[in-house]
Amino acid sequence: MSENKKRILEMLEAGKITSAEALELLSAMEKDGEKEKATNPGRKIRYLRVQVDPPHGSAGEGAGKVNIRVPVTLIKAGMKLTSLMPESAASQVEDALKEKGLNINFKNIKDADVEDIIEALRELEVDVDSKDGKVRVFAE
Numbered sequence: 001m002s003e004n005k006k007r008i009l010e011m012l013e014a015g016k017i018t019s020a021e022a023l024e025l026l027s028a029m030e031k032d033g034e035k036e037k038a039t040n041p042g043r044k045i046r047y048l049r050v051q052v053d054p055p056h057g058s059a060g061e062g063a064g065k066v067n068i069r070v071p072v073t074l075i076k077a078g079m080k081l082t083s084l085m086p087e088s089a090a091s092q093v094e095d096a097l098k099e100k101g102l103n104i105n106f107k108n109i110k111d112a113d114v115e116d117i118i119e120a121l122r123e124l125e126v127d128v129d130s131k132d133g134k135v136r137v138f139a140e
Helices: 003-013 019-039 072-084 087-099 111-123
Strands: 047-053 066-071 125-130 133-139
Touching (some): 003 019, 047 072, 066 072
Antiparallel strands (some): 125 133
């Protein structure tokens, strides 16, 4: 379930909106989703691509080109495997990620969350072009 749908249901539960208003909001969200599908029909994300090009004219040690293509199925499987991690290992990983600014609780990750994350990759595109080279991250 999307975050927006959860908010609408929470507002309904709290009595901030009526059931008719909630239905209207949910209906509007569905129409927006249909428009998105129409503009991007059937594009299934299969890979997360990372490309790194060295600066033009650079040669020698450390000046290599990087081209990585990670299958989305591998990302999904990795996220699902977190449920098999022992509690102590999961908490150590979560603590290390928190130190880096990522607040992730592996025990709360659901299949629907994984699908939402993968779907969010559809819009991902990172391009960094600097004197040190070019980095590009995108879904394909």
